[in-house]
Amino acid sequence: MSADSVHPVDIVHHQASGQLDIGWSDGLQASISSHALRGACRCAACVKLRRDGLGPTSPDTTRMTELNPVGEFGLQLCFDDGHDRGIYPWPYLRELSSTHASEA
Ligand SMILES: [Zn+2]
Structure with missing residues (x-):
């Protein structure tokens, strides 16, 4: 897909x-809340919850405790509710960025 050449140039937590x-390298600027990221988790457990219509749910006060690079692949995000299984590939973060683009 065409997003392959687009990569994050600046990440601030x-x-x-x-x-x-x-x-992003093409100029897109996004600001995504921990709450939104937590809700967008794609680990097997959260995908199942979402499929069952049960969540994942998190309060607005949800915060990230850790951001760990996963090679060239993306980021692992850990949340203060103890959830640390979410891996966010760059193309997925790009997708989320598009829906959370900030006015630049
Ligand atoms: Zn998850």
Whole structure:
């Protein structure tokens, strides 16, 4: 897909507000809340919950505790509810960025 050549150039995690700002090589700027990221988790458990219409649910106060790079693949995000199984590939973060684009 065409997003292959687009990559993140700037990633800032605002611990206090829980916002994750991502700047992309094509100029797209996004600010995604921890809450939204938690809800978008694609690990097997969360996918199942979503399929069953049960969630995943998280309060607005959800914060990320860790962001770990996963090679060239993407990011592993850990949340303060103890959930640390979410792997977010770059193309998926790009997709989320498109729906959470900030006015630049
Ligand atoms: Zn999950």
